[in-house]
Structures are given as structure tokens and as C-alpha cells.
Amino acid sequence: DAWLEQARIIEDKLEEPRRATEPYGRILEVSPLHVRAFEKMEEIFTEHEKWDRLIQMYSNRLNYAAEVADQVSLMHKAASVYEEKLSQPENAFQVMQQAFAIDYSNDETAKHLERLASLTNSWEGLLQSCNQVLQSIQDKKTQVNLCLKIGKWYADELGHPEYAIAYYQQVLQLDTDNVAALKLMGQLYRGTKQWAELVEVLGRAVAAEDDPEKKKSVYVELGQIYEDYLSDQPEARKAYKQALDIDPSLETA
Numbered sequence: 001d002a003w004l005e006q007a008r009i010i011e012d013k014l015e016e017p018r019r020a021t022e023p024y025g026r027i028l029e030v031s032p033l034h035v036r037a038f039e040k041m042e043e044i045f046t047e048h049e050k051w052d053r054l055i056q057m058y059s060n061r062l063n064y065a066a067e068v069a070d071q072v073s074l075m076h077k078a079a080s081v082y083e084e085k086l087s088q089p090e091n092a093f094q095v096m097q098q099a100f101a102i103d104y105s106n107d108e109t110a111k112h113l114e115r116l117a118s119l120t121n122s123w124e125g126l127l128q129s130c131n132q133v134l135q136s137i138q139d140k141k142t143q144v145n146l147c148l149k150i151g152k153w154y155a156d157e158l159g160h161p162e163y164a165i166a167y168y169q170q171v172l173q174l175d176t177d178n179v180a181a182l183k184l185m186g187q188l189y190r191g192t193k194q195w196a197e198l199v200e201v202l203g204r205a206v207a208a209e210d211d212p213e214k215k216k217s218v219y220v221e222l223g224q225i226y227e228d229y230l231s232d233q234p235e236a237r238k239a240y241k242q243a244l245d246i247d248p249s250l251e252t253a
Contacts, residue, residue, distance in 0.1 A: 021045075028057075032064040051085045068103050075099035079112065089119050097129065105145045114157060123158060140174050147171045148180060161188040177208035195229040212246050219243035220250070 021044055027037040038061060045054040058078045065071045075095050083092035093116040099109045117126050127150065134146055151167035154160045165188055171181035182205035189198035199222055206218040223239035226232040243250055 028060070032061060049085070051081050055081055072099045072103055072106060072109060076109070076112070079116075083116070089116055090122075092116055093120050093122055097126065101133070104142055104149065110149050114153065117153075118157065123153070127153065144171050144174050144178065144181075147174075148184070151181075151184060155184070155188060161192060164188060172204075177204075179205060179208050182208065193229075195225055199225055199230070199235075216243050216246040216250065219246070 024037040079092040079095040082088045096113045147167045151164040155164035168181040168185045219242045223236045226236035
């Protein structure tokens with residue numbers, strides 16, 4: 001409390017906020033997770049563009065943060081400073097890799113990592129490290145999340161749908177009804193005009209789908225593929241009928 005009061009006096013009475021970093025720093029030495037001291041130091045360092053000291057403070061706090069969400073948040077802050085204030089995207093990329101390594105399911109981290117990998121031409125290193133991790137982890141949910149991310153990167157960022165499909169197939173080996181993997185594989189097969197493979201994936205997707213409207217749409221698409229690309233009229237009629245069973249007013253079928 002004494003240090004807080006001293007900091008308040010320096011800021012409010014003396015109007016010298018930079019000098020308040022000393023008492024706030026003393027508070028953080030004793031209580032590393034003190035919220036007010038951290039926020040005030042963050043505010044002062046930002047206002048006076050003390051970027052190196054700000055990153056150091058984030059790093060110090062990271063040593064004491066117990067929750068994964070808090071750790072990831074601090075890494076995001078540090079990466080943002082590296083990239084936006086210090087023009088060091090390579091360091092930002094490294095920090096984001098660390099954030100991704102502790103939570104592979106975090107979509108925000110993945111998006112930043114994608115952008116930074118492109119900016120720094122670091123896709124090879126990112127994919128290599130992800131594949132090494134994939135071979136060592138045992139948790140099925142983590143494996144699924146990581147395979148989905150790697151597959152997306154190969155498909156969307158690197159132009160290798162064949163590699164992406166292999167990762168989505170790994171997902172389906174772990175989780176046979178994973179709708180996300182089935183839909184993503186469907187998109188790739190649709191883009192490469194692999195119609196036989198597409199109807200197989202769509203058949204699995206419709207069986208795993210619970211939403212009637214989505215099931216109807218898949219059945220209609222199956223009917224169109226059988227009719228227009230595979231010249232299989234019996235299967236086309238069967239798919240259209242299944243769509244009609246869900247929605248008798250369907251005009252397309």
C-alpha cells in the first residue's frame with residue numbers, strides 16, 4: 001500500500017508518471033502478478049515508448065502466470081510490440097510459435113502465426129516444428145487440432161491440397177465423424193474435381209451432420225454431382241429423394 005500511495009503521489013501531485021515506475025516496479029518485485037502495478041507500468045512504458053522494458057515486463061510476468069490463457073495473452077502482447085513498434089517480425093513470429101506450442105486450439109494465435117510465417121518466409125520451419133510435435137503428443141484432441149491447422153496451411157497458404165488431404169485423413173483416423181475435416185476435404189476435392197472422392201466424403205459428412213438444413217444441402221449437392229459428373233442417375237435420384245424427405249417443398253430436387 002505504501003508503494004502504491006507513493007506512485008499515486010508521483011503521478012497525480014508531481015505529474016511525473018515516469019518516476020512512478022520505481023514504486024510500481026518494487027510492487028512487482030514483491031507481488032509479480034499485482035494487477036494495478038502491471039497495468040500502470042504497461043501504460044507508462046507505452047506512453048513513453050519504452051518498448052524493450054515493456055517486453056521485459058511481459059517476459060517477467062510470464063514466469064508467474066499459471067493459466068494458459070494468461071500466458072498466451074502476454075505472448076500476444078509481446079509479439080505485437082515486436083512487430084508493430086520495433087519492426088521485428090522475426091521475433092514476433094518466434095513468440096507466436098511459443099504461444100501456439102502451449103495451445104494449439106487457439107485460432108487467434110494460428111491466424112497471427114499464418115500472417116507472420118508469410119511475412120518472414122518461415123513456413124518451412126513452422127511446419128517442421130509442428131510435425132515434430134505431432135509425432136510426440138498423445139492427446140487425441142490436440143492431435144486433431146494440430147492436423148486441422150497444418151492441413152489448412154498446406155491448402156490455403158502453400159498450394160498443396162494433396163498434403164492437406166493427408167492431414168485431414170489423419171484427423172478422420174482419430175475422429176471418424178469429424179465434420180470439420182470432412183468439409184475441408186470436400187472443399188479440396190471439389191476444387192480439384194475429384195468427384196468420386198467428393199461423394200464419398202459428402203456421404204460421411206451428411207451422416208455426421210445433425211442440422212436438417214445442412215443435411216438437405218449436402219443431399220442436393222450429392223444429387224447434382226451424381227447427375228452432372230458421374231452419370232449415375234439412380235444415385236442422383238436417391239440423393240434428391242433424401243433431400244425431399246427433409247423438405248418436401250424443395251424445388252431444386
